[in-house]
Amino acid sequence: MRTVIQRVQHASVTVEGRITGQIGPGLLVLAGFAPDDTPAILDWMARKLVQLRIFSDEEGKMNRSVQDVGGQVLVVSQFTLLADARKGNRPSYIGAAPPPIAIPLYEQFVQRLEQLLGYPVPTGEFGADMQVALLNDGPVTIVLDTKE
Numbered sequence: 001m002r003t004v005i006q007r008v009q010h011a012s013v014t015v016e017g018r019i020t021g022q023i024g025p026g027l028l029v030l031a032g033f034a035p036d037d038t039p040a041i042l043d044w045m046a047r048k049l050v051q052l053r054i055f056s057d058e059e060g061k062m063n064r065s066v067q068d069v070g071g072q073v074l075v076v077s078q079f080t081l082l083a084d085a086r087k088g089n090r091p092s093y094i095g096a097a098p099p100p101i102a103i104p105l106y107e108q109f110v111q112r113l114e115q116l117l118g119y120p121v122p123t124g125e126f127g128a129d130m131q132v133a134l135l136n137d138g139p140v141t142i143v144l145d146t147k148e
Helices: 039-051 101-115
Strands: 002-015 018-023 026-032 062-064 072-077 131-143
Touching: 002 039, 002 072, 018 072, 026 039, 026 131, 039 101, 039 131, 072 101
Parallel strands: 026 072
Antiparallel strands: 002 018, 002 026, 002 131
């Protein structure tokens, strides 16, 4: 599993002109799933995200988590995070889980985040052509990969 986490002032995802998810201050999480991802991997990533200290404390140090600041989380599936572009000019997506595997992983990941945060987590729409809008705060962008 690979995620790109962006600390945002606000973010939204739109599908066919309708907003499917939006948040105020918090984290926009782009999530890509591999065929061998397990519930343990999903749990590790969810816990890491909610505890990641990338929000400023009163001294301006990144010492608070999204939970600590009462922030929100928006999750958007993005299989292209698993792209392999080392050879040629056309990326290969063979490392990404196919939809029959990725959809349940995505749903389980969102459910785990909801359990940890205690509120519904808005999302994009799996497999749809999505437009993601955000105002990155900082900017702060972190890449987490369970393989590394």
